Amino acid sequence: MNFDTIIIGGGLSGLTAGIELQKRGQKTLMISSGQSALHFFSGSFEFLNTEEDYPEALKKLPAGHPYSLMGAEKVLETASKVQDFFAGAGVVLNGEEGRNHFRITPIGVLKQAWLTLEDYARLPSDKSLPWKKVTIANIEGFLDFHPDFIAAGLEELGAECHCRSISLPELDRLRNNPSEMRSANIARALTGSVIGNLAKRLSDVSAGSDVILLPAVLGLDDPRPAQSLKVRTDRPIEYIATLPPSVPGIRTQMMLKNFYTRLGGTYLLGDSVTGGDFEGRKLKGIRTVNHSDKLFCADNFILASGSFFSRGLLSTPSGIFEPVFDLQVNCPQERRDWTKENFFDRQPYMGCGVATDGQFRALRKGESIENLRVCGSLLSGSDAINEGCGAGVATITALHIAENITEGK
Amino acid sequence: MEYNTSENNFEQCMKCTVCTVYCPMLAVNPDFPGPKQAGPDGERYRLKDPSFYDEALKYCLNCKRCEISCPSNVKIGDIIQKARLDYSAIKPGLREFALSHTDLIGTAASVIGPVVNDVLKLGAVQYAMDTMMGVDRRRTFPEYSRERFTLWFRRNARAAQEKYSRFVTYFHGCYANYNYPKLAQDFVKILNALGYGVHLMEKEKCCGVALISNGFRKDAIRGAKKNLKSIREAVAKSEPVLATSSTCTFTIRDEYPHLLGLDNSDIRGSVMMATRFIFNLIDSGKAVLVFRNDYRHRIAYHTPCHLEKLGWSIYSTSLLKMIPGVDFVMLDSQCCGIAGTFGFKKENYQYSQKIGEGLFRQISEAEPDMVATDCETCKWQIEMSTGFKVENPISILADALDVEATIEANAALGTEAADK
Ligand SMILES: Cc1cc2nc3c(=O)[nH]c(=O)nc-3n(C[C@H](O)[C@H](O)[C@H](O)COP(=O)(O)OP(=O)(O)OC[C@H]3O[C@@H](n4cnc5c(N)ncnc54)[C@H](O)[C@@H]3O)c2cc1C
Ligand code: SF4
Ligand code: SF4
Numbered sequence: 001m002n003f004d005t006i007i008i009g010g011g012l013s014g015l016t017a018g019i020e021l022q023k024r025g026q027k028t029l030m031i032s033s034g035q036s037a038l039h040f041f042s043g044s045f046e047f048l049n050t051e052e053d054y055p056e057a058l059k060k061l062p063a064g065h066p067y068s069l070m071g072a073e074k075v076l077e078t079a080s081k082v083q084d085f086f087a088g089a090g091v092v093l094n095g096e097e098g099r100n101h102f103r104i105t106p107i108g109v110l111k112q113a114w115l116t117l118e119d120y121a122r123l124p125s126d127k128s129l130p131w132k133k134v135t136i137a138n139i140e141g142f143l144d145f146h147p148d149f150i151a152a153g154l155e156e157l158g159a160e161c162h163c164r165s166i167s168l169p170e171l172d173r174l175r176n177n178p179s180e181m182r183s184a185n186i187a188r189a190l191t192g193s194v195i196g197n198l199a200k201r202l203s204d205v206s207a208g209s210d211v212i213l214l215p216a217v218l219g220l221d222d223p224r225p226a227q228s229l230k231v232r233t234d235r236p237i238e239y240i241a242t243l244p245p246s247v248p249g250i251r252t253q254m255m256l257k258n259f260y261t262r263l264g265g266t267y268l269l270g271d272s273v274t275g276g277d278f279e280g281r282k283l284k285g286i287r288t289v290n291h292s293d294k295l296f297c298a299d300n301f302i303l304a305s306g307s308f309f310s311r312g313l314l315s316t317p318s319g320i321f322e323p324v325f326d327l328q329v330n331c332p333q334e335r336r337d338w339t340k341e342n343f344f345d346r347q348p349y350m351g352c353g354v355a356t357d358g359q360f361r362a363l364r365k366g367e368s369i370e371n372l373r374v375c376g377s378l379l380s381g382s383d384a385i386n387e388g389c390g391a392g393v394a395t396i397t398a399l400h401i402a403e404n405i406t407e408g409k
Numbered sequence: 410m411e412y413n414t415s416e417n418n419f420e421q422c423m424k425c426t427v428c429t430v431y432c433p434m435l436a437v438n439p440d441f442p443g444p445k446q447a448g449p450d451g452e453r454y455r456l457k458d459p460s461f462y463d464e465a466l467k468y469c470l471n472c473k474r475c476e477i478s479c480p481s482n483v484k485i486g487d488i489i490q491k492a493r494l495d496y497s498a499i500k501p502g503l504r505e506f507a508l509s510h511t512d513l514i515g516t517a518a519s520v521i522g523p524v525v526n527d528v529l530k531l532g533a534v535q536y537a538m539d540t541m542m543g544v545d546r547r548r549t550f551p552e553y554s555r556e557r558f559t560l561w562f563r564r565n566a567r568a569a570q571e572k573y574s575r576f577v578t579y580f581h582g583c584y585a586n587y588n589y590p591k592l593a594q595d596f597v598k599i600l601n602a603l604g605y606g607v608h609l610m611e612k613e614k615c616c617g618v619a620l621i622s623n624g625f626r627k628d629a630i631r632g633a634k635k636n637l638k639s640i641r642e643a644v645a646k647s648e649p650v651l652a653t654s655s656t657c658t659f660t661i662r663d664e665y666p667h668l669l670g671l672d673n674s675d676i677r678g679s680v681m682m683a684t685r686f687i688f689n690l691i692d693s694g695k696a697v698l699v700f701r702n703d704y705r706h707r708i709a710y711h712t713p714c715h716l717e718k719l720g721w722s723i724y725s726t727s728l729l730k731m732i733p734g735v736d737f738v739m740l741d742s743q744c745c746g747i748a749g750t751f752g753f754k755k756e757n758y759q760y761s762q763k764i765g766e767g768l769f770r771q772i773s774e775a776e777p778d779m780v781a782t783d784c785e786t787c788k789w790q791i792e793m794s795t796g797f798k799v800e801n802p803i804s805i806l807a808d809a810l811d812v813e814a815t816i817e818a819n820a821a822l823g824t825e826a827a828d829k
Contacts, residue, residue, distance in 0.1 A: 001692055001727070034480035035427045173439045180443045184430040220430075245426050261739065270477030271720040290720030292678065294689070310480055 003029045003266075003298040005405060006286060008273045008324065009312065011036025013376025013394035014304035015256040019089065020402035022263035029296060030265060031288060033272040037309060037377070037390075041249025042241045043216060044103045045093065045391035046384075047079065047114035054079070054098050064330070064381035066393050069358050070400055078396045083115060085399070089259035091252050092118035092223070102126045104213070106145065106241050108153025112388060117248050119226040121213065121238035127157070131210035134159045135235075137202060138215060139186055140167035141175045144243035145215035164205040170194045187220040187247045195225055199232035206235050215242045221254055273324050276301075278364075283325075283372045300371045300405050303327075303354070303362060304398065307377040307384075313352060320352050325372070328355040328363040330380035346386040353380030359409065360401055373401045419449035419488055421481045428475035428485055433744040434468050437763040441468040444475035447492075448485035455492055462496035468760070469493070470748035471622060472714035487667045494626050494668065501624040558590035562609060566597055573606030577686065578643035578650045580636075582657040583615050584785035595807035596653055596683055602815040603687065603696045604823060608648060610639035616657040619750045621668055630669050636661065637673060644679045651683040653803050655716035655783040656749065658682050662719070682716070682783065684802055685724040691731070697822065698731065698806070699814035705734040708805065709777035711768065711791065712742040713784035725783055725802040732809045738775045743768045747790035762794065769795050781805055 005021050007014045010032030018030045048067075050057035058072040067075045076098070086093050093115035095101060100112040102123040110126040123130065134154055136147040151161035170189055174181055190198065195218075206212050216239035218226040226248075230237045239248075261267055268290075276286040277295060285295035305312030305324065314323050320331045331352035339347055354362055354374045361368040375397040377384055384390030403409075428444040429435055435443040442451065447466050454461035466489055473486040558581055570576075577600055585593040597607050614632035621629045640650050640661070652658045661680050665671045673680075690696040708729060712722040722742070730737050746764030751757050772780055772795050779798040780791055788799040 001723075033482065035431075035478045036480070039425070039427050039430070177439045177442065180429065180435060180439065180446070182426060182429060185435065185439075188436055245430055250430055258741065261741075266723060268720055268723065270718065272482075288720075 001029075001294070001296055003027050003296070005029075005300040005302060006031070006296055006298040007302045007304060008286070009033075009036075009304035009306055009310070009376070009378075010257065010267060010269065011253075011304065011306055011310065011376065011394070012038055012256075012391060013306075013398045014302065015253075015260055016085070016395045016398035017302050017304060017375060017402045018260050018265050018267075019256065019263060020085070020399055021405065022260065022265045024402065024406040026406065028265050029268070029298070030260065031268045031271050031273055031286075031296075033305075033311070034270070036253060037306060038249040038253040039246060040244045041246040041252065042103065042105065042111075042113075043117045043120040043239070043246065043248050044111075044113035045082070045095075045115040045395070046112070046388040047100070047392035049112050049386075049388035050100065052099075062381065066360075066379045066382050066397050067389070069356070069360070069381075070397070074400065075396055078399050079114075079392070081399065082395050085395075086115075090223075090255050094118060094122060104150065104153070104240050106149070106243055108150035110153070110157075114392060117252070119219075119223065119230070119239045119248065120216065121240060129154060129157045129159050131159055133209045134161045134211055134213060135164055135202075135206035135209040136161055136213045137164045137166050137205065139171065139217065140165045141171070141181045142183075142186060142215065142217070142242075143181065144183060145217075145240070150213065150240065162206075162209065166198065166201050166205070168194065168197060168201065170197070182245065183215070183217045183242050183247045184220055184245055184250065186217045187225075190218050191225050195228050196232060199229055202229075202237070203234040209235055211235065212237045213240050214238070215240060217242060217247050219251055220247055221251060223251065273305075276325055278369070281367055281370050283369055300373070302398075302401060302405075303372060303374045303378060304376045305378055307353065308349075310377075312378040313354075315349070320349070322354050322378070325362070325364060325369075327374075328366070329353065330355045346383060350383040350385055351381060353382075354378050355380055359404060360397060373405070375401050418483055419452045422449035422479075422483045423481055424450075425480065428479050428483075431474045431478040433472060433474060433746070433764045434470055434760065438468055438760050440465055442466070444469075444485045444489070448475070448488045449483055452488050452492065455496060459496050462492060462498075464497065464499060466493050467497070467499065468757075470714070470744065470746075470751055470764075472744050472748060473718040474714060474744060477718060484667065490621065490664075490668050494621070494624065497624060499624070556590065558586045558593040559609065561590055561594065562597070566594075566607070570601075570606035570608065573601070573604065575604065576606045576608050576646070576648050578608045578610055578640075578648045579683075580610060580613060580616075580640075580650055580652040580657060580661070580680070582652060582654040582785075585653060589785070592653055592801050592804055595801075595804045596651075598807050598812065599687065599698075599803065599810065600651075600683075602810060602812050602819070603690065603698070604816075604819045608643065610636070610650070611642055612636075612639050616654075616660040617669075618656050618660045618664065621660070621664060622749060622751070626669070630671065633661075633665050633669050633671055637665070637671060637676070640676050640680060644676045649686055650676070650680045651686050652680070653683050653783070653801055654785055655682065655713045655719065655721075656786070659715035659719055682719070682721055682724060684728055684783070685721055687806075688724040688728055691728075695822070697815065697818045698728075699811045699818050700732050700734070700809045701811045702733065704732060704809040705736075706778040706805075707736040707738065707776070709738040709740050709772055709775040709780050710802075711740050711745065711772070711780055711782040711787060711799075713782055713787045714744050714748075716783050717742050722783075725781070728806060729781060729802055732806070734809070735805075738777060740768065740771045740775065740780075743771070745787045745790045745794075747786045749786050761790070765790060765794055772797055779805075 004026035005028045007018050007030040010030045021028050061068050095115040102110040103113040116122045147163035271288045271290040277284045285297040357368045360373045362372045376394040432444045434441045469489045475485040581593045614635045617629035617632045665673050716722050746761040791799050
């Protein structure tokens with residue numbers, strides 16, 4: 001079975017690359033072991049934690065950072081295409097050109113963000129709020145959302161907060177099973193006529209408020225329920241991220257995957273790439289668990305298998321390694337240098353990842369593999385949590401690689 | 410590379426809850442604890458004290474969609490099915506016996522085929538089965554064929570196989586044998602055209618999937634051992650063992666070792682879907698298929714859960730796409746809700762239909778001439794619920810095949826290979 005490009009890993013980065021390559025006329029295959037980090041998504045894409053404009057901030061990054069490898073100009077040019085790119089798949093993201101806005105975290109803290117999904121609260125500043133009186137409403141029995149935390153955070157910024165619990169008869173059956181009173185199951189129940197009932201209940205409990213803040217538990221496979229509730233409630237509604245699983249993240253994953261397959265891509269979920277056959281500095285083909293006797297061949301390969309969380313990287317007492325091709329990994333030599341004692345410090349292991357050349361070609365045994373490129377959180381040199389650059393690196397490196405592959409660079 | 414297949418790999422679970430999002434049963438039935446709770450979480454308790462076993466695990470469809478989505482490769486479905494076999498106190502009754510002993514019932518029924526069909530269609534009988542046995546009366550039953558496949562094969566095809574020099578062994582399964590011999594005949598037609606003779610297994614028993622899900626572990630093991638013996642004999646003659654049912658294939662390859670504790674590692678790689686074998690022949694240039702140019706159909710493909718788990722739908726779909734006159738639509742992979750015998754039970758009917766809604770909607774929107782799928786129970790469910798005709802990809806290939814031209818082309822390939 002021959003493809004132009006095979007992509008290993010079907011999370012945000014792999015899907016971005018795959019969609020772009022399909023749009024550019026390639027025949028691609030994507031293989032993914034399991035679901036991705038998008039299931040834990042905050043609802044916001046992060047580019048970089050910074051108070052400054054992006055061009056300034058990019059100058060200060062270390063040389064090994066994926067953005068530095070690409071060069072600031074190319075990063076900004078590619079970044080400016082991301083919003084339209086996702087709109088094409090039906091995923092509407094909002095943000096300002098070249099600088100951060102703020103989002104509200106599940107614990108009521110304001111954090112910097114680059115692009116935020118349309119239904120989420122998006123604030124211009126972290127010093128003041130656009131609302132005086134806020135109603136924070138939760139679904140009764142839903143334990144992955146904590147209005148009191150959020151109220152405490154927003155009250156520090158001068159808002160008057162009222163926490164309300166909404167009980168809907170349609171959710172009674174769900175409540176019988178407390179362990180499954182979870183965001184995705186609630187989202188399944190909150191469709192159709194239930195939206196009207198919810199809108200009415202929300203209007204009733206929020207008299208005098210400037211805004212209603214709700215957990216983001218609407219719209220598992222398309223954004224319409226979340227939009228429809230906004231239209232049908234008397235006051236403005238903004239959604240706030242819940243603890244995982246993230247309904248808008250799951251929706252984003254599904255919409256990207258469906259868009260990719262509609263464009264003609266082949267997506268194999270639940271299979272793992274186990275290794276490949278190399279010929280000199282070229283990767284000839286790859287093998288998977290489900291197709292053990294088969295070599296999947298392609299001109300180009302993209303490894304987007306994620307970081308530790310998705311098992312794109314594994315750590316053992318003797319070292320940190322990349323399990324599929326045993327690629328070169330940048331990480332501190334000594335195990336004791338992997339972590340810092342204070343949990344909230346920048347953790348060195350988070351910056352570990354696969355070493356590449358300037359074109360994101362993977363290094364293996366000291367040489368770069370001509371047709372194997374790496375994108376997303378598997379790349380070395382960035383720390384998604386500390387630097388706040390997860391989705392930025394995932395999408396921008398993926399688009400860059402897709403462009404380079406089709407332009408023969 | 411490490412790939413976790415240890416029996417108790419529940420400790421790999423990182424509690425991320427991703428599996429609960431993709432469980433079709435949990436989406437419609439809040440009484441089901443869901444994959445995480447029923448699987449890795451519950452297992453910890455059950456290991457400590459079996460009384461923690463929750464009979465609501467009976468709702469698990471064994472569709473394995475949870476496993477496919479789990480980022481940590483936890484064998485959630487296996488953990489749940491194993492717990493059901495180990496701990497369930499519910500004793501299977503007459504209904505479970507009738508629904509799961511497919512070859513026993515099939516043999517009896519095919520002797521009196523047409524009579525059974527008519528009887529099963531009688532309102533009074535359906536009513537009686539519904540009230541007395543709990544088999545939902547809204548279900549349509551697959552018809553029994555008058556002449557089962559094995560008989561047909563012995564009378565009409567067996568002798569002709571011996572003119573070939575290469576062979577495959579066919580695991581036809583109960584459905585192709587008793588209910589729909591045309592599928593098995595189509596299989597023989599294609600393999601013969603490709604230049605392969607077809608052997609049947611020395612002794613074929615039901616793969617046992619329904620026995621396992623209905624709690625007849627001993628019967629399942631007995632049948633499985635007989636099958637493994639015959640499969641080993643075939644493999645010893647270097648014949649791959651091919652099946653046209655995704656569930657039979659999956660059960661023999663994965664449920665035998667995981668649920669019945671039978672080691673099949675020596676033959677597992679030789680048991681596969683016919684579509685995979687055929688695709689690989691074509692892909693490697695060892696054979697060709699020539700299609701009629703007057704075959705024109707819009708075909709929507711549905712991925713059965715067990716084929717999704719095997720990861721092999723790509724073989725069936727690639728073959729269908731090779732037929733020049735096929736307008737191909739790939740349906741988003743979703744459970745159809747029947748889950749073998751599950752949906753036949755009265756108390757499950759509502760869940761079964763609710764789970765399938767999404768798929769049924771996709772099918773009516775696609776407006777195909779027919780639906781293609783590799784599983785017989787999906788076929789019944791889709792035909793009953795949507796009215797669209799459903800065919801196995803093998804039957805579609807056989808219908809679209811230009812048999813003479815294919816035989817010639819492969820004979821020519823054979824001579825070429827011999828010349829080299
Ligand atoms: C819990 C969590 C929450 C996050 N939240 C945010 C956020 O809100 N905003 C933000 O900007 N960033 C966030 N990030 C950062 C995140 O890393 C990136 O945003 C981005 O989602 C990473 O995408 P990816 O495609 O590189 O990796 P992943 O999403 O991790 O995807 C990798 C995929 O590869 C598959 N895979 C791994 N090995 C194999 C193999 N051998 N064969 C086949 N497939 C394989 C995995 O199953 C997985 O599906 C978060 C990260 C984590 C871990
Ligand atoms: S998806 Fe896997 S790791 Fe996550 S909760 Fe389910 S079993 Fe555990
Ligand atoms: S096997 Fe299917 S029904 Fe059973 S828990 Fe997993 S996803 Fe749910």
